Amino acid sequence: MPTPTPRAVVLAALGLPAALLVGALAPGAWVWGLLFEVAVLALIGADALLARWPGRVALTYALPGGMEVGRAAPARIEARGLPLRAEARLEVSDPLAVSGGAREGEAVSFDVTPLRRGTGRFDALWLRWPGPMGLVRWQKRARLGQEVRITPDIGTVREEALRIFSRMALGETVQRQRGQGSEFEALREYQTGMDPRAIDWKHTARHRTLLAREYRTEQNQNVVLALDAGRLMSEPIAPGRLSRLDVGVTAALLCAYVALKRGDRAALFAYDAQPQVSTGLVSGARGFPALQNAASGIAYSSRETNHTLGLSALAGKLDRRSLVVVMTEFADPTMAELMIETVGRLTRDHLVLFVAFRDEELEAIAAAEPQEVEDVSRAVVASDLLRERELVLTRLRRLGAEVLEADAETFGPAVASRVVAIRERGLL
Template identity: 50%
Template sequence: MIRPSIRCVLLMAAGAPLALLVGVFAPQFWFAGLAWVPMILAFAAIDAALAPRAPALRTSCPGSIEIGAPLIVEITVADRPIDGLELAVATGPKLAPRAEGRIRLGKRENHAAIAFLPVRRGTDKVEALWSRWTGPFGMIWRQRVEKLDRTVVITPDIRPVRNSAHLLLRDAQMGEMARVDRGEGSEFEALAEWKSGMERRTIDWNHSARHLKLLARENRIERNNQVVFAIDTGRVMCEPIDGLPRVDRAITAALLGAYAALKLGDRVALFGFDSQPRVASGAVSGTRAFPLMQRLAGQLDYSSVETNYTLALATLAGDLTRRSLVVIFTEFTDPTGAELMIRAATNLLRGHLVLFVILADDELEDLAGAEPAAIDDVSRAVIAASMLRERRIVAARLRHAGIHVLEAKHDQVGAALVRQYLDFKRRNLL
């Protein structure tokens, strides 16, 4: 396919004022203006004939990518490089280009990499590769479209599991070999001589009096507890935070928490809900069950309906047959919905340990703290401050009811959740 370049169009347009000037100041040469356009077209035809032939391009991209991680499409010119070769890749709506979306190669360059950022989980395609180059005069573009039709599966993000799980669990009980956390947990392990640095509450006074020396109880953290990760996929949770929906941020944190729980010998279940329960898995144990949790988390779809906390939490409470740690990822914006959420969570609290995880809203914080420069800035700051105040009131009411609340930034919530979970185990709250 051949198209005129901007240079060719501008040269053709320049013929009109030149012909007008010739007609005004040298009317006897008025016919010169008629030759301008054919001359430019002749130059364009010569430029097209001298343009290099179409290059042979090889394209490679991964078949699956985690949401939030860049998808790199690599393009290699198999034969002679072309100076000024421009490349662009067409994708579906779930892959957004990180920069302009096209790249220009230099004279000796034969390799290019174009990055895309997945913005939604699911399946998308790398549809086509566009390439174009000019002739020696820069009058025309030669353009080619190569159909790729390559499927890309966008999965939940488990990079924190691979990168930081071992650091977060370094001081905890890991693997199949039991390690004793002295002075912590609830299961008795053994008696040992008390040494400086051990907590005084671990001293067993009866055995110490019998053996005429201080003896301390060594406990180990109890295993086989049940942890349920309940993820709200309603309308509010589908709003973006730093480029990705809140629900995807919650899924990443939940998977990190699930891996930590499985690694420490506890049982893990996943529950997804919006206007009604959507995903409800049974409790699984062992790190081999983590891929199952990942697949189930990938099935949590985006929703545009309001969340029904009463139905969802009542269903969850009816499904649980033993005391569990219920970790609820949600977001609240209106007082009415927050009131229904508090009532449903209070009913769930009767037989279970409940932890609410909410993401800190940096955008509201910035709007509330920004220095106003106009009347509209004042209005935005007042509304943002009001919304933040309502969030704090709801969080305070949850804590007052005996429900634990964890609020953290989206890039720190996973690590904060694991630390909170380990603290629950050490304090024997599960």
């Protein structure tokens, strides 16, 4: 159906004051004002007839059948017979965000980014084009109704894992893997840069050559990825960005992938007010799809996290010392107190890596140069909150937990690198 443009409305509105002015100055010429309005209506009708009819537009489209959260995918739509000045807009459901809409000949390309896991839907394509005189716009809604499944970001997992293994292949971690493990490997001549504590003085005296012990990193260890899926983690990091939970899921899958490739066993555990997902330990690269499928089923929650129930349930499932990577977010002092107590109990039998997101918003407020009196009070409050946060992390370190704070952009690689470093140091 055609609709008038602002140009047509302004043109028609100009005729009213002109008709009143002519009627006041020359009452006999009032008919000219009426004729002006009729002429405007005739131009609008002619513009509508000259524009292409919606029925003459043929649509073909290529939409993604599956998407990974946070990774943009192209949606290309061809509209044959559409005027060059036509505009297009893609209507999608909530988890999807659309940008672009650039014309490439008769095709229109959009970039679609899923912001949450689950199911998204391409609802419709809206087309709008003006007539030759710009007085009328035709509008057409083409229903699409195609659903798309949104899964965890496995592409990022593969890319970051490749970078980690590439660094290892280039020798950045080979020396640590062979030199600081827990199983004796061999004796070799001491070289500059090796740990002096590795020198074997007994064999050095026997062979009259400075010799050092080399160790091999023990394999087949347990690496358990524990994800907080409560309210704070389910909220987006910032408007238009991913949730902390999705960033944590990607980091957990990256850690699991690296651990499985290095010969360890991995498990995924998620909890909010109660346990959500528990996969059990898997081994080998063939076990990774099971973790991937389980990660897809971790639900977003509006409930507060119960660390006591969740981590206690996890501890009951572990029958040997394991590396437990806890990824969470905290804000309330009471919640932090209960969390510290629970993590402290977990460190008695297991090695805990506690990972939290850096509060970039608070850091920015505390570091900003004040312009008004309110800015000073905001900076003071932000500094106090950051101080309380650091106190929580310090208490966790004193309880024996490894602690890592990482920003959202480098969260996955930072966690995976720390896990690799812990394994190479033989702490488990």
